[in-house]
Amino acid sequence: MEKYSFSELLAYQVSNTKIVNSENELSLILDIKNNQNFLTNRRMSSAWLKAIKSTHQRNSSYIQHANQSAIRLREEGNNFYSSKSGSKFDNMINAAQRYTEAIFAAIGNTEALALAYANRAMALQELEYYQQAYDDCVCALETNHYPVKLLHKIKMRQAFCAYYLKDSEKLKKHLEELEKITLNENFSQRVKELQRGLKNLDEETKIQTGEIINKVLQLKESTEVKTDTKVATRGRYMIAKNAIKSGEVIFSERISSFVPVDGCQICQQCGAMLIIPIPCHDCDCSIIYCSLKCRRNHKNVHQYECTGYLCRLFEQIGISHLALRVVLEDFPAILPIVSYETDIYKLWQTLITSDGSLYTKTYVNYIQTLQMVTHMQKMSLPNKLWFALVADLLVVYLKDYTNFFAITNKTKLKQCDWESIVSALIFRHIGQFIVNAHTCSSISPTNYDVSSTTNRFGILLVPHIWTKPFHLQRGMLHSFSETKDVSAANLPYLSICNHACGPTLRPKFSGRNFYALADSSIEKGAEIFNSYTVTYKNSLRNNRRAYLKEIYHFNCTCTYCQKPHPDKSYLKYHVYKCRNPTCGEKFVPTDKQDVSAALHWWQVENGGVSCTFCSEEQNVEWFMKFTELLENTNNAQTRLELFRIYDIVDSFLVDFHTLKMEMGNDLMKMLIKSYNAGVKYNTFELNKLVSILNFCQRATIDRWGLQSLEYVTKMSVLWDFIAVGAYQSTQLELKTMLKALDVVSDEYKQVFLNYYNDYLQNK
Numbered sequence: 189m190e191k192y193s194f195s196e197l198l199a200y201q202v203s204n205t206k207i208v209n210s211e212n213e214l215s216l217i218l219d220i221k222n223n224q225n226f227l228t229n230r231r232m233s234s235a236w237l238k239a240i241k242s243t244h245q246r247n248s249s250y251i252q253h254a255n256q257s258a259i260r261l262r263e264e265g266n267n268f269y270s271s272k273s274g275s276k277f278d279n280m281i282n283a284a285q286r287y288t289e290a291i292f293a294a295i296g297n298t299e300a301l302a303l304a305y306a307n308r309a310m311a312l313q314e315l316e317y318y319q320q321a322y323d324d325c326v327c328a329l330e331t332n333h334y335p336v337k338l339l340h341k342i343k344m345r346q347a348f349c350a351y352y353l354k355d356s357e358k359l360k361k362h363l364e365e366l367e368k369i370t371l372n373e374n375f376s377q378r379v380k381e382l383q384r385g386l387k388n389l390d391e392e393t394k395i396q397t398g399e400i401i402n403k404v405l406q407l408k409e410s411t412e413v414k415t416d417t418k419v420a421t422r423g424r425y426m427i428a429k430n431a432i433k434s435g436e437v438i439f440s441e442r443i444s445s446f447v448p449v450d451g452c453q454i455c456q457q458c459g460a461m462l463i464i465p466i467p468c469h470d471c472d473c474s475i476i477y478c479s480l481k482c483r484r485n486h487k488n489v490h491q492y493e494c495t496g497y498l499c500r501l502f503e504q505i506g507i508s509h510l511a512l513r514v515v516l517e518d519f520p521a522i523l524p525i526v527s528y529e530t531d532i533y534k535l536w537q538t539l540i541t542s543d544g545s546l547y548t549k550t551y552v553n554y555i556q557t558l559q560m561v562t563h564m565q566k567m568s569l570p571n572k573l574w575f576a577l578v579a580d581l582l583v584v585y586l587k588d589y590t591n592f593f594a595i596t597n598k599t600k601l602k603q604c605d606w607e608s609i610v611s612a613l614i615f616r617h618i619g620q621f622i623v624n625a626h627t628c629s630s631i632s633p634t635n636y637d638v639s640s641t642t643n644r645f646g647i648l649l650v651p652h653i654w655t656k657p658f659h660l661q662r663g664m665l666h667s668f669s670e671t672k673d674v675s676a677a678n679l680p681y682l683s684i685c686n687h688a689c690g691p692t693l694r695p696k697f698s699g700r701n702f703y704a705l706a707d708s709s710i711e712k713g714a715e716i717f718n719s720y721t722v723t724y725k726n727s728l729r730n731n732r733r734a735y736l737k738e739i740y741h742f743n744c745t746c747t748y749c750q751k752p753h754p755d756k757s758y759l760k761y762h763v764y765k766c767r768n769p770t771c772g773e774k775f776v777p778t779d780k781q782d783v784s785a786a787l788h789w790w791q792v793e794n795g796g797v798s799c800t801f802c803s804e805e806q807n808v809e810w811f812m813k814f815t816e817l818l819e820n821t822n823n824a825q826t827r828l829e830l831f832r833i834y835d836i837v838d839s840f841l842v843d844f845h846t847l848k849m850e851m852g853n854d855l856m857k858m859l860i861k862s863y864n865a866g867v868k869y870n871t872f873e874l875n876k877l878v879s880i881l882n883f884c885q886r887a888t889i890d891r892w893g894l895q896s897l898e899y900v901t902k903m904s905v906l907w908d909f910i911a912v913g914a915y916q917s918t919q920l921e922l923k924t925m926l927k928a929l930d931v932v933s934d935e936y937k938q939v940f941l942n943y944y945n946d947y948l949q950n951k
């Protein structure tokens with residue numbers, strides 16, 4: 189079986205299942221079960237899962253090699269820890285980074301792992317990450333391989349961390365533990381010091397960590413849900429109950445379930461990105477947490493997913509992972525309410541019919557998910573079968589590798605019926621998430637790959653950018669000048685919003701909290717629109733329409749799509765002035781085959797652009813030259829040439845042209861790097877720099893608005909130039925820029941605010 193890939197397995201099973209169309213998810217699952225090839229398919233699924241599991245089984249030479257790597261990395265960390273040269277802070281960062289790599293390299297429950305955690309705790313304490321250091325001590329002890337002779341050291345570290353965290357309860361406990369150990373003079377002295385500290389600790393000032401991001405916030409009073417009875421496809425929609433001002437929160441919602449995308453390094457429980465990772469060794473460090481608290485809170489889910497992560501199952505199933513996650517998180521809560529049912533069909537109706545008894549229990553979150561729209565019925569039978577068989581495969585996984593179905597033991601239905609129900613629920617959620625899942629975007633580090641499988645220590649442990657926890661070095665805010673999709677989430681209330689190509693809301697994702705901010709002033713009674721795709725300022729109507737029709741099954745008739753020139757707002761970012769002296773017309777490149785490629789010719793190999801009036805091919809050699817020169821901005825001559833090219837193209841690329849903005853942004857990023865490397869700019873260069881920065885700001889606001897991640901990432905470069913004294917902003921400008929941070933997650937906002945307070949507010 190191991191020679192089959194996931195898609196080959198599914199394709200074979202689909203071709204092997206001869207059934208007619210069914211009316212709902214449960215009937216299709218039951219039809220599949222009654223099919224004559226069902227047992228063969230099931231055996232294949234089991235064998236395939238077994239095969240991928242054995243592929244990831246570690247042999248003894250792997251284990252030996254892993255432990256050796258862990259020891260070597262820890263020693264590298266020790267060298268940094270005891271280094272006397274260079275900045276102490278960066279040495280500690282480097283040490284903690286190597287210890288983290290040692291943690292990832294080590295095998296679970298070994299001395300190598302215990303020591304890697306214990307040593308990281310030591311570096312993190314120096315770096316003043318006290319809660320993380322405390323958690324590391326616990327992780328070291330949990331391995332049951334921490335050397336007994338060193339126990340006093342780790343207990344002492346816990347006591348110190350507890351003291352700094354102002355946690356008198358824990359401090360007391362660790363002091364009592366230390367009193368039972370025979371200590372030398374030095375350690376006894378430290379215990380006395382801590383005993384004095386305990387007396388002074390004020391319980392009320394206990395530091396709360398990780399709480400901001402975890403606070404449950406739900407705000408829905410300003411909105412109301414209606415149902416369109418005239419245009420059936422529009423279904424439910426949301427309106428504003430009161431007038432809402434631009435930038436205000438329209439509603440907020442707790443993300444009920446999410447899964448990281450592309451192995452993004454985020455805490456599986458709270459979604460935080462700025463973390464010192466604690467991996468799960470049982471699944472080969474495939475997932476991480478920001479704290480032991482999050483690991484504890486996620487246990488009810490991870491106990492069922494750990495083996496799946498170990499054998500890389502979830503990487504292969506895309507959005508179906510979110511469907512499984514929702515069942516794992518939400519199904520156990522409704523089980524006691526529906527466990528009286530003796531008939532599987534009736535049970536299914538209770539689950540999916542909104543006038544059923546379950547739906548009177550408004551406190552049950554899962555019912556909001558169960559109500560979400562699905563277009564599964566509109567899919568072709570082979571497509572439906574594919575998803576149904578993925579759901580069945582996941583049930584086989586739960587059966588073979590977890591004790592998930594033990595929760596159904598004391599119910600009236602048989603386990604095989606519950607298997608069908610769970611399969612049908614996963615299948616239903618897959619259909620729902622095709623049109624309801626939300627992609628969470630976040631600011632992301634530029635010099636650290638958050639999806640890397642080799643570097644998994646996290647941006648907080650990258651040297652030469654931080655001065656203390658969450659405070660950056662001057663000129664280093666551009667380390668956060670990119671955005672990335674980090675997770676796929678279930679947000680049933682946001683899912684009620686219908687689509688418009690110019691949305692009324694701006695999403696803000698912060699850990700597990702979601703906020704819908706008003707894009708502009710909203711009148712009482714106006715509909716709240718989300719955008720399911722790229723907005724009208726960033727895409728062509730036909731492309732959007734085709735996508736919305738194919739995935740969401742409706743024809744977009746929003747005000748932007750109905751305008752006489754629906755692409756005008758987008759094409760204005762692609763206007764050229766013909767270089768042919770006898771022509772000189774303004775034109776937008778076009779191509780019958782592929783308009784997008786014609787508009788973005790610089791991203792296409794050997795791409796070029798021709799005037800649509802005189803057909804003259806325009807000279808674009810400068811673009812290659814510009815890109816090449818960007819590599820060497822430390823050189824004064826190169827910079828002069830870059831500014832010269834930028835000036836020349838200014839008259840060719842009209843107004844807020846996309847390419848002119850991209851070139852400006854790239855140039856600014858390279859120039860701040862050069863500045864940090866010691867390059868000083870003369871007055872001519874500073875003037876150029878200011879004018880390009882101004883242009884990029886205006887162009888970004890025109891296209892994405894001030895409250896957008898796009899703007900904040902550009903602002904990060906601008907703030908660097910302000911911080912180093914190369915650009916001056918008025919107080920009003922600074923205030924406006926601070927407002928833009930409303931759209932950023934709380935953890936990144938804190939980094940930006942710290943930067944502002946450290947380097948900008950007195951400029």
Ligand SMILES: C[S@@+](CC[C@H](N)C(=O)[O-])C[C@H]1O[C@@H](n2cnc3c(N)ncnc32)[C@H](O)[C@@H]1O
Nearest residue numbers: 421422423424561623683684685686687740742
């Ligand atoms: C995320 S749901 C939105 C909420 C949905 N109306 C409901 O009743 O739950 C997406 C689905 O709503 C419908 N929809 C969303 N926006 C629409 C629009 N502008 N016009 C028509 N139908 C729309 C489509 O059926 C689409 O697949």
